[in-house]
Amino acid sequence: MNERILIVEDEPQMLRLLGMTLQKEGYQISAAQSAAAAKAQLQAGIPDLIILDVMLPDVSGLDLCQELRRMPTTAALPILMLSALGQVADKVAGLKAGADEYVVKPIDSLELVARVGALLERARRMRGDSAGPRGKVIAFLAGKGGVGTTTSLVSIGAAMAALGKRVVAAELRPDQGQLSTLLNLGTGESTQGLLALDAAQIDSRSISGWVLSHTSGLQALPAPQAMRPDLHLDARQALAIALALTGLAEAVLVDLPPWPSPASEAVLGISDRILLTLEPTRLGLETAVVMAAYAKAHARPAAELSVLVINRVPLASPLAARQIQERLGWTVAGGIPPAPDECARAQQLGAPVVQAAPDSTISQTFNTLARTLA
Ligand SMILES: Nc1ncnc2c1ncn2[C@@H]1O[C@H](COP(=O)(O)OP(=O)(O)O)[C@@H](O)[C@H]1O
Numbered sequence: 001m002n003e004r005i006l007i008v009e010d011e012p013q014m015l016r017l018l019g020m021t022l023q024k025e026g027y028q029i030s031a032a033q034s035a036a037a038a039k040a041q042l043q044a045g046i047p048d049l050i051i052l053d054v055m056l057p058d059v060s061g062l063d064l065c066q067e068l069r070r071m072p073t074t075a076a077l078p079i080l081m082l083s084a085l086g087q088v089a090d091k092v093a094g095l096k097a098g099a100d101e102y103v104v105k106p107i108d109s110l111e112l113v114a115r116v117g118a119l120l121e122r123a124r125r126m127r128g129d130s131a132g133p134r135g136k137v138i139a140f141l142a143g144k145g146g147v148g149t150t151t152s153l154v155s156i157g158a159a160m161a162a163l164g165k166r167v168v169a170a171e172l173r174p175d176q177g178q179l180s181t182l183l184n185l186g187t188g189e190s191t192q193g194l195l196a197l198d199a200a201q202i203d204s205r206s207i208s209g210w211v212l213s214h215t216s217g218l219q220a221l222p223a224p225q226a227m228r229p230d231l232h233l234d235a236r237q238a239l240a241i242a243l244a245l246t247g248l249a250e251a252v253l254v255d256l257p258p259w260p261s262p263a264s265e266a267v268l269g270i271s272d273r274i275l276l277t278l279e280p281t282r283l284g285l286e287t288a289v290v291m292a293a294y295a296k297a298h299a300r301p302a303a304e305l306s307v308l309v310i311n312r313v314p315l316a317s318p319l320a321a322r323q324i325q326e327r328l329g330w331t332v333a334g335g336i337p338p339a340p341d342e343c344a345r346a347q348q349l350g351a352p353v354v355q356a357a358p359d360s361t362i363s364q365t366f367n368t369l370a371r372t373l374a
Pocket residue numbers: 142144145146147148149150151152178310311312313336337338339340341343344347362
């Protein structure tokens with residue numbers, strides 16, 4: 001099967017030269033002479049690599065590159081930037097915009113073919129890793145913090161692991177992680193090294209070194225606990241990490257932060273299932289409505305969308321499941337009962353609730369949910 005390359009270049013002469021050079025190597029070529037034409041082509045299908053000229057008639061190639069990186073379908077696609085500008089600053093700008101390679105005009109055909117070949121080989125290797133059976137991605141998302149999302153994720157994950165599933169809990173954010181505390185796995189600082197990697201370096205093999213094991217059988221990729229404004233997680237990295245984890249585990253439970261980010265959008269775009277957590281109060285429901293719209297906008301059409309109601313405190317008149325379902329348009333997958341003592345004991349031990357208080361009502365609920373999700 002020939003790999004497809006989309007060339008985005010407005011100069012007809014250059015377009016012809018590039019097209020002929022790469023066609024001779026056996027690639028299937030398509031062309032677009034503006035950013036708008038390129039986007040229209042991408043609607044019809046995603047190529048294996050994009051060659052992108054910096055100077056386009058409508059939008060700058062740098063802007064288009066940044067835009068492509070924000071879209072889940074092209075977030076991890078190899079992009080080779082092309083430009084007449086040869087200054088170091090221009091190269092840096094290209095790479096900052098998210099290009100994988102930068103080639104300066106006039107183009108040396110041999111260099112171009114070599115760079116295209118290397119980029120495609122790297123992408124193939126990443127895909128090759130994922131050729132085997134892939135785990136499913138379950139994204140946990142809340143309208144606001146403090147709902148009990150991470151606590152529930154950890155216990156549902158551990159309960160799935162107890163059923164014999166390989167499960168990874170992943171906190172895909174650069175800082176303020178809670179997973180390492182809840183599972184007594186250090187400070188999450190070990191993940192720093194992973195965040196420093198470029199998306200192209202992340203695959204199932206390389207990621208296994210960052211995944212930690214808990215005695216419950218749950219595996220975890222915790223975010224650093226500290227405030228780290230110096231660390232970032234972009235959409236390509238998040239996508240590469242999530243995909244790499246699906247090569248390691250049958251279920252990847254991703255703890256997304258309750259605010260929008262390109263990284264979250266990339267993960268939502270590949271999730272098989274999205275679990276929206278909320279407390280059954282008016283504020284809980286209204287913040288969930290906002291988050292549900294956000295999640296829906298980025299989810300795959302085939303993704304299963306449902307709600308997990310967490311009753312952290314016993315309420316005299318909590319919102320009914322039917323009321324929640326009607327307002328959100330998402331089905332309620334389950335309800336978690338209040339269990340402050342069990343949750344506190346679990347935190348004390350650095351273990352999931354299902355391990356710290358296995359016979360409690362809340363643990364039974366987690367076990368039931370794990371069976372439906374596994
Ligand atoms: N079902 C529950 N009953 C009582 N307390 C809970 C329950 N679930 C979580 N908690 C507590 O609520 C607090 C916030 O939980 P956490 O999982 O960190 O929320 P989030 O991830 O949504 O910010 C924690 O102290 C946790 O122990």
